[in-house]
Each structure stands twice: as structure tokens, then as C-alpha cells.
């Protein structure tokens with residue numbers, strides 16, 4: 708079953724257009740959304756979730772049209788886009804109390820498990836957390852209502868190498884029973900070497916490839932110089948994107 712279907716998503720900003728973005732994510736899989744700074748990764752994720760209003764496109768989550776069924780779709784989606792900008796003086800306990808009221812399937816035991824796994828103290832105020840701790844807290848919230856689809860924007864970028872490794876391991880455990888899927892954006896290609904099943908590559912607002920990881924890597928081997936070994940994800944991205952800085 709496809710947990711997410713994105714069809715013809717278009718969003719025009721004055722100096723940037725997300726053009727006709729289409730891809731889909733099957734159940735039980737982890738998809739990495741890659742692209743360089745400004746390629747349109749966050750705009751894609753926000754447009755999928757109606758956090759910016761797309762000009763065109765159709766989104767289906769668990770087979771339901773997201774625009775028509777937004778509230779029930781949101782019960783099945785766990786989202787982390789960016790850090791916590793507000794509520795700096797609030798304790799985590801207070802924010803959790805407000806968040807859990809929104810979700811019919813809120814699971815306190817799961818919440819406690821993730822808070823303890825991430826070594827977070829809910830008596831702390833938001834302003835007392837490091838950036839990495841804030842990300843972990845938001846991920847704990849996103850994982851505590853039995854969401855089938857998890858959407859994260861650069862979840863690993865503020866984490867130390869140990870926390871990053873642990874989070875990628877957790878992602879793999881989360882999809883293991885085949886019920887959930889994860890879509891996350893990153894420009895850290897080693898994250899994808901470790902845990903992605905599928906890769907979707909966006910460049911200048913357009914999808915240039917979306918496939919399972921092996922097929923994706925195979926499709927770009929034409930960038931290889933004669934006699935060179937097989938290119939990895941990082942080499943594929945660098946060769947596709949390389950520009951020059953003139954000083």
C-alpha cells in the first residue's frame with residue numbers, strides 16, 4: 708500500500724518554482740529527499756502538508772485525499788519541520804499536555820519511552836534545551852500517536868554523530884514491522900547510505916529521480932569517468948551540482 712502519493716505538486720514563489728513534483732512512498736520504507744541548499748526540499752514537505760498553499764497538485768495519505776480529509780489524515784502523520792520557535796518559557800510537560808489533546812491515538816507509554824530514550828527531562832523549559840534536544844523532543848512528540856507516516860525535515864542536521872547514528876537506527880526499527888514509512892529530507896548523504904530504501908532527488912524545484920536506492924545509484928553511473936569505481940550517493944550529488952566560486 709502507498710502511504711503517500713504526491714502528484715503534480717506546484718508552488719510558485721516570486722523567485723522560485725516547485726515544478727510538478729510527483730513521487731510515492733510505499734508502506735514499510737524509508738525515503739530520503741535530497742537536494743542542495745535551496746533546491747526545494749522544505750517547500751515540498753510544507754506543500755505536502757498544506758503549511759504553504761500549493762498552486763496545484765494532489766496529495767494522498769493512506770489512500771485519502773489530504774485536502775478533503777486533512778484532519779483525519781493528520782491523525783496518522785507525525786511531522787517535524789524546523790525547531791521550536793515559540794513557547795520558550797514553557798516547560799516540555801506543558802507543550803506535551805496541549806499536543807496530546809489533539810491526537811485520538813496518543814500513547815503516553817510510547818511518549819515516556821522516547822523521552823527516556825532521548826534523555827529528555829520534561830520539567831525543562833524550551834529555552835533550556837540545546838538545538839539537538841529540541842529536535843529530539845519534537846521527534847518524541849511525532850512518534851507518540853501511532854503515526855503511520857512520518858515526515859521530517861533535516862532531522863539529523865543538529866545532532867552529534869552518536870545521536871545521529873542512534874536516530875537512523877531508530878528509523879530502521881520503526882519501519883521494520885512494515886506498517887510505517889518515513890520521508891525525511893537531508894543533504895547528509897551518509898544518512899541515506901545507512902538507512903534509506905528509496906531516494907528522491909530534487910534540483911531547482913524539479914524531481915530529477917525517484918527510485919529505490921540501488922536503482923537510483925545505478926541510474927547515475929553514467930557520470931563515472933572511464934575506469935572509475937562505482938559512484939556513491941555523495942559523488943552522484945556533487946557531480947550533478949558542482950558549481951564554481953570565483954574569488
Ligand SMILES: Nc1ncnc2c1ncn2[C@@H]1O[C@H](COP(=O)(O)OP(=O)(O)OP(=O)(O)O)[C@@H](O)[C@H]1O
Pocket residue numbers: 720721722723742743744745746747748749750751894
Ligand atoms: N516563504 C517564501 N517566500 C519566498 N521564497 C521562498 C519562501 N520559502 C522558500 N523560498 C525559496 O524557495 C527556494 C527553496 O527553498 P527551500 O527552503 O524549499 O529549500 P531547501 O531545499 O529546503 O534548502 P535547504 O537545504 O537550504 O534547507 C529558495 O530559493 C527559497 O529562497
